[in-house]
Amino acid sequence: MRPISRRLALINWLSVITLAQVAQSQQTPTNPPPDERFKADILVISPHPDDESTIAGYLAKAVLDEHRRVAVVVTTRGDAGQNLVGYEQARSLAEIREIETRQALASIGIDHVFFLRAPDTWGQDVADVLRSLETSNHGSSLGEAVRFIRLTRPEVVITMLPATVVGENHEDHQAAGVIATEAFDLAGDPTWFPEQVAAPEDRLWYGNLMEGLRAWQPKKLYYYTDASHLDFVKGTGPEYSMTAVSPSQHVSYARLAARELSFHRTQYGDDPAKALATNNLHDYEQPLPFVLAKSLVGGSVIGDIMDGVRSAPIAFAPVRGYRPPENTAGLSIELGEGWAFYRRFYPAHNLDVMPGLLSPELGVGSGQHFPVLLLLHNTTDKPVTFHLRTQLPQGWIVDSTSAEHAHPWPMNTFTAAAHSDFTVRIRLVAPRVEKSQWQTISWTADADGQQIGPVTLRVYVGGQ
Numbered sequence: 300m301r302p303i304s305r306r307l308a309l310i311n312w313l314s315v316i317t318l319a320q321v322a323q324s325q326q327t328p329t330n331p332p333p334d335e336r337f338k339a340d341i342l343v344i345s346p347h348p349d350d351e352s353t354i355a356g357y358l359a360k361a362v363l364d365e366h367r368r369v370a371v372v373v374t375t376r377g378d379a380g381q382n383l384v385g386y387e388q389a390r391s392l393a394e395i396r397e398i399e400t401r402q403a404l405a406s407i408g409i410d411h412v413f414f415l416r417a418p419d420t421w422g423q424d425v426a427d428v429l430r431s432l433e434t435s436n437h438g439s440s441l442g443e444a445v446r447f448i449r450l451t452r453p454e455v456v457i458t459m460l461p462a463t464v465v466g467e468n469h470e471d472h473q474a475a476g477v478i479a480t481e482a483f484d485l486a487g488d489p490t491w492f493p494e495q496v497a498a499p500e501d502r503l504w505y506g507n508l509m510e511g512l513r514a515w516q517p518k519k520l521y522y523y524t525d526a527s528h529l530d531f532v533k534g535t536g537p538e539y540s541m542t543a544v545s546p547s548q549h550v551s552y553a554r555l556a557a558r559e560l561s562f563h564r565t566q567y568g569d570d571p572a573k574a575l576a577t578n579n580l581h582d583y584e585q586p587l588p589f590v591l592a593k594s595l596v597g598g599s600v601i602g603d604i605m606d607g608v609r610s611a612p613i614a615f616a617p618v619r620g621y622r623p624p625e626n627t628a629g630l631s632i633e634l635g636e637g638w639a640f641y642r643r644f645y646p647a648h649n650l651d652v653m654p655g656l657l658s659p660e661l662g663v664g665s666g667q668h669f670p671v672l673l674l675l676h677n678t679t680d681k682p683v684t685f686h687l688r689t690q691l692p693q694g695w696i697v698d699s700t701s702a703e704h705a706h707p708w709p710m711n712t713f714t715a716a717a718h719s720d721f722t723v724r725i726r727l728v729a730p731r732v733e734k735s736q737w738q739t740i741s742w743t744a745d746a747d748g749q750q751i752g753p754v755t756l757r758v759y760v761g762g763q
């Protein structure tokens with residue numbers, strides 16, 4: 300057959316499009332509904348490839364036995380991880396870990412897996428959520444998280460606990476929780492990322508820059524945690540048995556979770572496969588707790604994750620937002636970094652369960668050096684000098700403070716200008732201990748004739 304010239308082909312093609320458009324214009328125009336194939340009951344926003352594995356037993360139950368539609372967003376690609384299988388690292392490892400995650404989730408029936416592709420942060424003494432928010436380009440990541448909520452229109456969002464805990468306590472884990480919480484609160488507001496919810500000019504033609512999504516308000520927000528102690532989450536949400544047997548799969552949820560994890564071979568090697576082969580599933584059989592961060596549809600706190608959820612959409616529910624404290628004239632001290640941020644973040648996002656959930660805590664190694672930031676607040680009209688005292692249990696050492704360059708050590712006197720904060724960086728050295736144990740550090744200050752504080756930090760010192 301003689302090839303049709305390119306020009307003729309274009310004319311033919313345009314005339315087909317035009318005929319199609321004429322035919323369509325003769326019907327009453329309607330907007331197409333959101334793509335039903337992507338509607339989710341539950342959207343999981345988890346930080347690294349393999350962090351979804353922590354709740355894989357519950358996700359297996361939701362998908363395979365309760366026929367829930369579950370989608371997963373992984374905020375990083377795990378490019379800073381190890382590789383127990385091969386030599387591939389960094390971006391190459393990220394490509395591998397994306398595939399591992401898709402295979403892992405496919406094993407429990409989940410194939411809607413999105414990657415937000417924030418960088419994987421690693422390598423600091425102490426996790427700080429603010430550092431991960433910085434490296435992940437917070438605003439850009441938030442816009443993407445909002446897009447995934449609008450695309451999947453979930454009833455429930457599940458993410459990691461936005462708090463500093465003793466456990467793995469990775470800053471990317473906390474950042475995923477912060478970004479998911481913010482996205483939960485913003486996705487229903489069409490004035491945020493408005494380009495996502497504006498209608499395309501002509502969806503049947505090309506180059507549309509308006510995305511045509513709908514604003515969407517999810518109904519419930521749940522957190523899960525990698526804390527090494529789970530006493531503080533008791534009673535704040537449902538807890539799922541992992542020794543229970545899946546009615547459809549005829550094996551325990553622990554076994555389904557181990558199988559899901561077994562695909563993450565770069566991180567876990569053959570350990571999960573061996574555990575499955577030898578039926579040594581103890582690590583997977585612990586009950587799986589969640590924290591109900593908030594519900595806009597009621598339901599029991601410890602009831603099922605889908606409790607109270609009906610299919611009808613709900614209206615946008617604005618949160619309280621940041622409110623500056625009232626009657627602030629005075630002097631105060633508080634822990635800086637993530638702790639200072641979370642004190643303001645929880646009330647701003649109506650996370651009423653969070654302020655009382657756990658007091659500031661940190662896990663450090665035996666003999667480890669680590670920094671703590673303290674904020675000295677002066678909201679009076681004059682400069683004020685703070686005399687800071689650090690109360691340390693036996694064996695602890697203050698290595699240095701932020702004033703060490705200007706003054707002979709030890710320097711514990713700091714001046715905050717009027718209506719200003721002074722940030723003190725204190726470097727501590729934990730004692731060498733045989734057995735892991737909790738210890739408490741506290742700070743008080745004398746300033747302008749007042750006693751201020753105490754501020755306390757519980758530290759879990761790991762044994763040698």
Ligand SMILES: [Zn+2]
Binds near residue numbers: 346347350469472
């Ligand atoms: Zn992780």
